[in-house]
Amino acid sequence: MRTIELTYPHILSEDSLPETVAAIGFFDGIHKGHQEVINAAILKAREKNMESAVITFHPHPSVVLNKQKKNVKYITPIRQKQEILQQMNVDRLYIIKFNKELSSLSPQQFIDHFIIGLHIKHVVAGFDFTFGHKGSGNMENISQFTRGSFTYTTVSKVENDEEKISSTRIRNLLASGDVTQVNELLGRPLSLYGTVLSGAKRGRKLGFPTANLNVEEDLLLPKPGIYAVRVLYKNRTYEGMASLGTNPTFPEDEFRLSLEVNIFDYNHDIYGEELLLEWHAYIRDEAKFPSVEALIKQLEDDERTIRAYFQSEN
Secondary structure, three states: OEEEEEOOOOOHHHHHHHOEEEEEEEOOOHHHHHHOOOOOOOHHHHHHOOOEEEEEEEEEEHHHHEEEEEEEEOOOOOOHHHHHHHHOOOOEEEEEEOOOOOOOHHHHHHHHHHHHHHEEEEEEEOOEEEEEEOOOOOOOOOHHHHHOEEEEEEEEEOOOOOOEEEEEHHHHHHOOHHHHHHHHHHHOOEEEEEEEOOOOOOOHHHHOEEEEEEEEOEEEEOOEEEEEEEEEEEEEEEEEEEEEEEOOOOHHHOOEEEEEEOOOOOOOOOOEEEEEEEEEEEEEEOOOOOOOOHHHHHHHHHHHHHHHHHHHOO
């Protein structure tokens, strides 16, 4: 997959680009609803013997349009978005920088520059996709802006349990810790990359050595708590338990959010290594314990619970 980053105005020549079928949207999470849109574009591209593309935006429009919002946390940061689209066999990815200039374009200017100007011959988008200044272009009035240069497909709402699958729904589930339901809506385990940092080494003294993970700042994490996780490292998969929180039993750590992972049946030095962590199930809230002994007993219970959970999954 070829990735092309664009800023308005881009300097690509329509004549130098292949005829393309493109799925367009923000696609944070690339959940089952997004996959429906993207797969429709891939299939249409094969039918037409054209290249398939995904057109997405960065940063999130709210960062630019909402003066109060300085940054946004993403379900799938750009790196993961690229990897998932690569696995879906998308031919090219256009990442358009969302800025004030872009937000000011009329619907026709947007279409002329980023659809017709990129040699897009067919556009696939969700029913609620909007474009142009204040979202005044949409999939109901897009026919007014095609100039006869492209056709389009509108993908209807995709539901789970009679409710629309959306990034907002996934964000709300993450806020409650329900990663199992999140995985159902994504069609894959929610995951993140993290580099192992040197920590206080307290876990080792407790009999539960942990990998302290440094993760991307713009990554949306689930609510603090204890989770059943899988860890992928050097082409092998391990089960484990993750603690996301502030370690309230130890006052010196309070207010500092950390992500620590105890990898079952693994006790090697992996400082500086990058791990891929998959969230599988929420186990319990973070808690403050009256003693180190009480904490160790709870960790032993957590390990038994999580091992049993994965055994039932296998």
